[in-house]
Amino acid sequence: MVNPVEIAPSILGGDHADLAASVEKIKNAGLTWVHVDVMDGHFVPNLSFGPGVVKALKKRFPDMFYDVHLMLDNPHLYIGAFAEAGADLISIHVEPDYPIAATLDNIHSAGKKLGVVFNPKTPIGDVIPYLPRVDMVLAMSVQPGFGGQTFDKDVLEKISRLNELRTELGLSYRIEIDGGITAQNVGECIGRGCDTIVAGTEFFKNGPALIEAAKAAP
Numbered sequence: 001m002v003n004p005v006e007i008a009p010s011i012l013g014g015d016h017a018d019l020a021a022s023v024e025k026i027k028n029a030g031l032t033w034v035h036v037d038v039m040d041g042h043f044v045p046n047l048s049f050g051p052g053v054v055k056a057l058k059k060r061f062p063d064m065f066y067d068v069h070l071m072l073d074n075p076h077l078y079i080g081a082f083a084e085a086g087a088d089l090i091s092i093h094v095e096p097d098y099p100i101a102a103t104l105d106n107i108h109s110a111g112k113k114l115g116v117v118f119n120p121k122t123p124i125g126d127v128i129p130y131l132p133r134v135d136m137v138l139a140m141s142v143q144p145g146f147g148g149q150t151f152d153k154d155v156l157e158k159i160s161r162l163n164e165l166r167t168e169l170g171l172s173y174r175i176e177i178d179g180g181i182t183a184q185n186v187g188e189c190i191g192r193g194c195d196t197i198v199a200g201t202e203f204f205k206n207g208p209a210l211i212e213a214a215k216a217a218p
Helices: 019-028 051-060 079-085 100-109 128-133 155-168 186-192 201-216
Strands: 006-009 033-039 065-071 089-093 113-118 136-140 174-178 196-199
Touching (some): 006 201, 019 033, 128 155, 136 155, 136 196, 186 196
Parallel strands (some): 006 033, 065 089
């Protein structure tokens, strides 16, 4: 494994009336990453959190690592706002029509780690050009928009290929997976090369079992 395994619980699966309590639960589980799903109601059919949520949580829990996933048609318009709010890593999708390379440059210029994201049906070739410049590749294992969906096993072959490319190209980007992760399938994801695990519904319902399963993975 190139990188140590991190579990990044998604607060989308937490208590939206008390997000601070959700982050507290993550912290009390001995975890340091918080995954923040940002949705615009256009690129995905749902709305979620804005920069103000990240800013408030960063102020309350400054030692946590905020992994911000922008599911937006125009993510380039919001990099500054999320960077200023306290995002530590900002990931952007390759599917919408916007200046992806320039947006990655802007994330880097803001002093943040950067990632690219692809949906389950998106060819892996769409992210390959960006691999040398990113800190993380996020593979969606459900169609993004809502929590609690069923894991798409077809993404595992893409994870394996990302892991192979990481070795072939001599890179160290993290491989993150998001969508339908459970205590039953997290081991296979890690075995394929994932080192960053996003889990919302499963963490908040079954956190201890998920963490133990991840620790037991090969």
